[in-house]
Amino acid sequence: SHQNGVAERAIRTVIERARTMLIHAAMRNPDNVDATLWPFAMSHSAYIWNITPKEGTLSPNEILTKSLTNGNYNEVRSLKIWGCPVYVL
Numbered sequence: 001s002h003q004n005g006v007a008e009r010a011i012r013t014v015i016e017r018a019r020t021m022l023i024h025a026a027m028r029n030p031d032n033v034d035a036t037l038w039p040f041a042m043s044h045s046a047y048i049w050n051i052t053p054k055e056g057t058l059s060p061n062e063i064l065t066k067s068l069t070n071g072n073y074n075e076v077r078s079l080k081i082w083g084c085p086v087y088v089l
Contacts, residue, residue, distance in 0.1 A: 010049065017045040025083025033083065044082050 018041035026033040058066070 014045045014049050018042045021082045029085060
């Protein structure tokens with residue numbers, strides 16, 4: 001059903017980002033990545049979608065540069081590479 005193209009595109013973008021994060025993590029650390037990480041990848045992908053500003057015709061790089069120069073970079077600074085190994089001391 002093509003009733004709400006904007007929402008469908010947003011959902012597809014979140015799913016594609018999660019799939020890409022899983023593939024990237026599997027390439028870097030193939031022994032520790034499996035399908036059980038899918039909900040976490042979806043959650044992180046939705047978080048990135050929610051903190052990404054959506055302003056008119058600016059590209060994502062222009063929006064990010066603009067937010068960094070204005071000092072609104074707390075959300076971006078806290079992001080880590082998804083799927084990287086973590087060690088608990």
